[in-house]
Amino acid sequence: MISATNFVQLLFSGLAMGAIYALTAKGLFIAHLATARMNFGQGEFLMIAAYLSMALILAGIPVAVSAVVVIAVMGALGWALERFALRPLDRFRSLAGGQYSWVLTTMGVALIIQNVATLVWGKSSQYSPPLFSESRSNVIKVFGVGVFVEELVVIVTALVVVAFFYWFLFRTRQGRGIQAIAFNPEAATLLGVDVRRTVTLVFVLAAVLAGISGILVGPIVTVQPHMGLVFTVKAFAVASLGGFANPLGVLVGALIFGITESFSNYFNSKFGDLIPLIIVLVLLVIKPSGLFGEAKADVR
Amino acid sequence: MRRVHFVGLLAFSTAIGVGSAQAADVKVGVVQGLSGPPAIVDFGESYLQGIKLAAKDYAAKGGKHKIELVVYDDEANPQKAVSLVQRLMQNDKAAVIIGTVSSGNVLAFAPIMQKAGVPLVAGPSIATNITTQFINENPSYIFRCSMVEKHQIDAMLDWGVKTFKKIGLVHSTTGYGNFAAKEIADGIGTRGTKLVAVEAVAPNVNDLTPQMLKMKEAGAELVLNFHESFELMYRPMPKIDYRPRVAGNWGLSSLKVLQIVGSQELEGTVMGQALDLSLDEPKAFVTRMEKEYGKDFRWPVIAALGYDAMQVVLKAIDSASAIEHKAVRDALEGVDGIKGISATPAKPFGLKDHECLDKEHVFLGVWKGGQVVRLQD
Numbered sequence: 001m002i003s004a005t006n007f008v009q010l011l012f013s014g015l016a017m018g019a020i021y022a023l024t025a026k027g028l029f030i031a032h033l034a035t036a037r038m039n040f041g042q043g044e045f046l047m048i049a050a051y052l053s054m055a056l057i058l059a060g061i062p063v064a065v066s067a068v069v070v071i072a073v074m075g076a077l078g079w080a081l082e083r084f085a086l087r088p089l090d091r092f093r094s095l096a097g098g099q100y101s102w103v104l105t106t107m108g109v110a111l112i113i114q115n116v117a118t119l120v121w122g123k124s125s126q127y128s129p130p131l132f133s134e135s136r137s138n139v140i141k142v143f144g145v146g147v148f149v150e151e152l153v154v155i156v157t158a159l160v161v162v163a164f165f166y167w168f169l170f171r172t173r174q175g176r177g178i179q180a181i182a183f184n185p186e187a188a189t190l191l192g193v194d195v196r197r198t199v200t201l202v203f204v205l206a207a208v209l210a211g212i213s214g215i216l217v218g219p220i221v222t223v224q225p226h227m228g229l230v231f232t233v234k235a236f237a238v239a240s241l242g243g244f245a246n247p248l249g250v251l252v253g254a255l256i257f258g259i260t261e262s263f264s265n266y267f268n269s270k271f272g273d274l275i276p277l278i279i280v281l282v283l284l285v286i287k288p289s290g291l292f293g294e295a296k297a298d299v300r
Numbered sequence: 301m302r303r304v305h306f307v308g309l310l311a312f313s314t315a316i317g318v319g320s321a322q323a324a325d326v327k328v329g330v331v332q333g334l335s336g337p338p339a340i341v342d343f344g345e346s347y348l349q350g351i352k353l354a355a356k357d358y359a360a361k362g363g364k365h366k367i368e369l370v371v372y373d374d375e376a377n378p379q380k381a382v383s384l385v386q387r388l389m390q391n392d393k394a395a396v397i398i399g400t401v402s403s404g405n406v407l408a409f410a411p412i413m414q415k416a417g418v419p420l421v422a423g424p425s426i427a428t429n430i431t432t433q434f435i436n437e438n439p440s441y442i443f444r445c446s447m448v449e450k451h452q453i454d455a456m457l458d459w460g461v462k463t464f465k466k467i468g469l470v471h472s473t474t475g476y477g478n479f480a481a482k483e484i485a486d487g488i489g490t491r492g493t494k495l496v497a498v499e500a501v502a503p504n505v506n507d508l509t510p511q512m513l514k515m516k517e518a519g520a521e522l523v524l525n526f527h528e529s530f531e532l533m534y535r536p537m538p539k540i541d542y543r544p545r546v547a548g549n550w551g552l553s554s555l556k557v558l559q560i561v562g563s564q565e566l567e568g569t570v571m572g573q574a575l576d577l578s579l580d581e582p583k584a585f586v587t588r589m590e591k592e593y594g595k596d597f598r599w600p601v602i603a604a605l606g607y608d609a610m611q612v613v614l615k616a617i618d619s620a621s622a623i624e625h626k627a628v629r630d631a632l633e634g635v636d637g638i639k640g641i642s643a644t645p646a647k648p649f650g651l652k653d654h655e656c657l658d659k660e661h662v663f664l665g666v667w668k669g670g671q672v673v674r675l676q677d
Contacts, residue, residue, distance in 0.1 A: 107399040127560040137565070230506070262510055270500040
């Protein structure tokens with residue numbers, strides 16, 4: 001039987017990891033929404049952002065300035081990904097298998113980023129300093145359990161980003177443009193939506209989200225060149241669970257995943273990482289469109 | 301595959317020699333884990349740094365032979381390790397091979413080398429049975445200069461059982477982690493007690509809060525850390541308000557762990573050791589390595605064992621009656637007069653002992669004030 005204190009402790013751990021998965025998965029979600037494509041290197045984008053943030057903070061640059069620089073660099077990286085790795089291959093989409101070229105190119109970019117990180121920062125694990133406190137032992141009490149400030153910030157950031165995405169997608173012209181492209185790119189063009197610019201925008205947004213995740217996740221986990229794949233896989237599982245439908249679905253999917261992971265590791269750590277993935281599989285068998293997705297034909 | 305080998309050869313092949321009075325080139329093959337999981341790379345690169353320094357010293361002293369190191373990266377992959385060893389034996393004609401980090405890789409290629417009659421000095425692999433399974437062969441070609449898992453676990457359990465009432469274990473679900481867990485379970489059983497909690501953890505986890513909560517619940521005063529991500533265990537301790545004594549794999553002595561975890565959090569952590577940094581010679585060795593490799597030097601004990609392994613190999617090559625496998629093997633068995641940086645004795649091997657480190661050479665080290673010193677309590 002689990003004590004109340006341990007229950008709350010595990011809940012916070014699960015929420016913090018779930019929030020990271022949510023931020024990473026939102027990058028997959030927004031790119032998929034507009035283009036039916038994703039960046040399979042989303043985890044590597046997170047990794048490089050964590051390294052950049054670590055390097056800037058260790059160089060004595062204030063956290064806020066570092067965060068702005070990292071987000072700007074990640075935005076540029078997202079733009080470069082779309083401009084140089086995805087768009088040039090669009091003209092081959094009509095050829096056999098051409099519509100899947102983005103899988104290879106995004107994976108290729110992921111490998112390049114991994115190798116660049118290895119060359120610059122080495123193959124070993126690295127320490128990323130805490131963002132909001134002097135030492136990693138700085139803990140605050142919430143509902144009687146200890147929580148790192150960084151964990152709370154991650155949770156709050158995930159909620160803020162969901163709110164922002166709701167507003168952006170449903171209340172702004174660019175957001176409606178993304179939805180129009182998702183429905184029918186040709187029709188969107190006729191309605192005056194700049195499809196190319198909007199597609200670039202979603203990949204910039206996806207990269208920025210990976211950047212925010214990277215900045216926040218660095219001090220919580222150990223930074224190393226191979227850390228990205230696990231986040232990509234889990235973010236993909238989370239986005240599938242949410243149904244690639246709306247920002248709230250992604251958040252709920254991520255929090256379910258993170259909390260399940262935390263509790264399953266407590267009850268049986270040998271299979272702790274496996275159980276959430278099995279739960280995702282079972283839920284997808286029951287509801288293939290995800291928890292918040294609607295079963296409908298893709299008309300694109 | 302072929303290209304990777306070629307690049308590896310270009311990148312790492314190092315010819316070390318002086319003067320024309322030297323005998324013909326002797327190739328020493330090295331297979332190490334130089335890419336892949338960070339813990340593997342830290343082991344592999346550190347051991348290789350020691351090997352290279354020993355080769356450099358040998359050349360500087362005007363060694364009898366011109367030594368060529370042929371170094372390959374097995375990427376912690378057993379299939380690749382086997383093919384690289386075959387390449388070293390058949391194409392490169394290495395007189396002797398040193399390697400590698402993963403015990404599973406060594407256990408995959410050691411039988412092939414034994415059958416082919418090519419001497420192997422294993423390291424820094426740690427599995428207990430690497431040399432013992434061949435020791436009754438006539439003759440055995442398998443030697444090792446590394447920590448032996450059973451020796452460090454025995455030392456740790458002798459101390460742990462005497463000092464603490466409740467001991468827990470966190471280990472990884474890799475081949476290494478499961479192997480260590482079995483040795484610990486057996487060892488603690490023979491000491492008439494049992495572990496209060498055992499947590500097996502996947503190798504790629506990011507958070508050990510759930511597992512450490514279980515340790516806290518079980519009241520473990522000592523937690524044995526046999527997970528390859530050595531630093532993970534320390535992370536949740538402040539937030540769950542639980543500070544047990546930690547003891548574990550010799551990997552905990554890495555300067556990388558110190559850098560990640562921090563001196564204060566690591567204080568009192570105990571691990572298997574074979575390098576006494578309170579002595580002058582190891583201290584001088586560390587200073588030299590820091591000068592040679594700068595911030596890339598991160599693991600004194602592993603580098604020291606790499607250095608000693610190469611010293612042993614070079615001495616055997618010098619004293620062998622001929623540069624051929626059987627003669628080098630025989631010479632390895634008879635090597636004497638080694639001035640080891642680690643606890644490697646002057647005469648490391650014998651007819652029925654192919655380990656540089658025996659039980660009496662392994663001791664417990666402890667982090668104290670940012671340094672690993674010999675455990676006194």
